[in-house]
Amino acid sequence: MKEYSPYHIIHVYLDQQLTQPQLATQQGNYLVFWWQDVALGQLFIEPATEINYSEELLKAIAPAINYYTQLQEKEATNWYHWIINHQFEEWSSWMRELLLPYSHAVLPEIVPVTAIVCSRNRPIQLQNCLNMLSQLRCKPSEIIVVDNASDDENSIVNTVNQFLEAKYVREPRIGLDIARNTGIQKASFPIVAFVDDDVQAHSLWIYYVWETLQNPAVAAMTGLVITSELATRAQYLFEKYWSFNRGYVDKVYDRIFFSATLTQGPPVWRIGAGANMAFRKDIFNEVGYFNEMLDVGAAGCNGDSEMWYRILAHGQTITYNPRAIVFHEHRKELAGLKKQIFYYMRGHTAAALTQQKQHQQAGYKRYLLKLFLKAYTRSIVKGFPDYQAKYSTLWAQISGAASGLAYYFRNKGKLNNAISK
Template sequence: MKAHAPYQITHLALENQGFTLPHLTTQEQGNYLVFWWDQLALGHLFLAPNSEISPETYPALVLKAIQPAIDHYATSIGAPADWIHKFKPEEPQQWVSWLEKIIAPQLPASVPAQVKVSVVICTRNRAPQLERCLAMLRDLKCLPREVIVVDNAPSDSSTQQVAQKFEEVTYVKEPRPGLDFARNTGVKNASTPLVAFVDDDVVVHPLWVYRVWETFQNPCTAAMTGLVIASELASEAQYIFEQHWSFNRGYQDKWYDDAFFNSNLTLGPPVWEIGAGANMAFRKAVFEQVGYFDEILDVGAAGCNGDSEMWFRILAHGLTVHYNPRAIVHHEHRRELSGLKKQIFFYMRGFTAAALLQQQQQPRANYKRRLGRVFPKYYLFLALRGFPFYRNRTSTLWAEMKGILSGYRYYRKNWQNSSVSPNGISPSKSKPKAEKVLTPLP
């Protein structure tokens, strides 16, 4: 079997690069191009290994990739939406001038040095990744008021030792294993009105904290998610994940509200489309209204989906979640197929358990129909399509199916232990004491 060719990620600044074809190595290598204008990511393009692309055909590919984002930003300021038909490759400066006017309203005139945001990092025995993450947060253009490291059931003191190197960091030890235990501990120790979560292995954009804070200037926003861009596509597992399980939700703003919720009750609202837990934030007050993360979900328990179950409850209460593509992080996917299959198993296990818990909260959300009718047909189709090799999309097929069955079993055994009552509210718990609290940012 032919070895999988790696994909090289190249970030292109259109205000500098324009529509000039960059030098790309295509022999035995694919290319993943991400297009930017200043601080805004506008779209991406996969180019398969050994693909031929010419300077004449390249501009059309770029335009197709960025059109949804440009349409979105143009519409937001009342500019004509037929811009693409007026584009002339031989007159790039005219297009550049027009696009600068479209993008300008999205760029901050000034950025405060610090905003009232608490950044929570839930981690366990990953000292090198954590240290890089904390160093990166310290160098942002706009700093959070505080950074909270939640050390989740550690087996050593390495996380605490790293946190102690950063005077602005609050260290909290959460002895109970499970991501949602750690998330709830982070929320309860936060002292600002906004709580943002980021994984310890992501690279955040210099304006990430500012964009999080900016999102909540709309009083109707209860929670938000942001754009997650792959930081590496060197292995087959990383390519499969980005193609079929990507955290990237696009380059346009999206608002999820009660209209989205109610219009999707037939098969259960697809709240997993809202974003990724690696880049999300909440008003702290929303936890008092809808409850905390359900602690029988996510790592150490069901597997995953504590974040999407929380978004479900927020929407069920008539509140709004905003996907803001200007709040950007870069995520490194798992490199090995074995690790990917394990990850997808827990995704589907957590998805199934969360869906059944959500059905329990809101009987009109017909997740049972999705699980009992739609999924069997879908997986039969995938099984037939992938036979007999099961590569690419179908390489994780059996892990997915096992995860769904495991999620059913987990739910039946544990649903009564859910920290969320049938009306979608989880009881408040006393604020845990930080094992060690260091001086927060002034």
């Protein structure tokens, strides 16, 4: 196996430069493009690869620029010529006007949001997370840390006690969705936002969570997750093939999306990541709480996407807002990645069959059949004999999905009855 060289992550601010940044020459580069606080796109540059920077920049940011242009009903311009010719003044003037609605010179100091952090046995990550939340430019009214049966309770308590704005809640039953439900029940404010203890949030994260859910038609939202590190092969593989990043353009998931995809099995896992999601608290009275037989401590994953499925099945709307941003640190070791993927597919399969039971017209059985008989068979053939790159987790995927089938049929009564109000 070829030795892995860490990727250099560069955040390029296009409100400051159009010229190519200084790139690492002996390793890969991962560029994230911004205009002030708005992320516009990304670019992987493989090691020892020559590129036409302006052309690659154009391709990376075009979807976002075109989206904001249409949203603001701006006339089409030759903005791409400004980039190619490095006409910074023309570009800068036009972009300032285009993204003026997102400049936010004045922000509310606090908004009525409860931020929930579920943590288990990770006091260092939790401290970093709470330190980050305490320094946001717009802060939540309440922070609840749900200690999900940590072995050393005192270390979590002592960490939380360092932050006056944080409230400690002990949940003695192991399970991420159990912890999430406990946090919801303890929340005092009408919006609940979930963030993992291993992420760092952008300073405007809570503001955009709150702003998104000011629309009474929106029941839930997810946001952009950007990788914070590509130091190891496992982190690179995850970001390249399993990324939490859902792009740089707003998306709407509603009854139209649900109806259009029902017979294929709505791909609710595309909506976002549980590391960055928020809900109106009252939606749980309508659709029920998180299914406690899914996610970490049970099936392994997909409690979030199963919840999104139920919200859509009730005719409600979920949006993806790429301006609500967090930075996630992926697992460093390949063994840890394979274990993660195993439980992703275990939970994914169990959740799909649970969703099928809720809505008999849903095409999840057909979807799973194609996954096993077509997708995995094709991957086995294409990956042979070395199973490198995206095929390196193939056996974890297949065994995880098979384990998910067994888990579902062994626990289908509990899975289908684990949703309570």
